[in-house]
Amino acid sequence: MRPFSALTLLIVIALTDCKSxxxxxxxxxxxxxxxxxxxxxxxxxxEAKKRNNPVSTANLIVTFGTTQSEDVCGQCLLQTGKTPRITLSADSFCWQQVSQYERECLVFHELGHCLLGRLHKTDKFPNGAFVSLMNPDNVAVYATCRYPIGGDDCDKRTRRDYYIDELFDASTPAPAWGK
Incomplete structure (x- = not known):
């Protein structure tokens, strides 16, 4: 009986080694x-740390290059077991002739995909503004309103604060300026 058990054990080990x-x-x-x-x-x-959501960027590759579509400024590639990769278009429309805030919006949007697992979100507020930085049509949602400037366009809490809060927590309540 022992030789049969040893043979069975060897077969199981061999199959396990082949499978792995x-x-x-x-x-x-x-x-x-x-x-x-x-x-x-x-x-x-x-920003992640401020929101008690420490995100590791230790496994990340970002390059400038060509995205799959010429009208796309950034792209996240996620493959199981592989390092997340972000490709940013360095053309003038996407990177060279835009503000630092527009660049930040683009990078944060792609990090939202690659590190936070966020998908695109196309919802809009009643005033027509996008609900999320994760919208596919205008990632520069807060670039023109980084600091409070008063009026209906911005409130004491900057648009940037709202959009980054929403990036890390999709259940963030709608701001007053969205109405």
Missing amino acids: SSQPQPEQPQYSVPAEVESYIQSFRD
């Missing part, structure tokens, strides 16, 4: 971000 070697092994964590994008990654980490 045929499955792709996860990549080792990698971090590669262009110097001109690094400050936006750090700002994202800071």
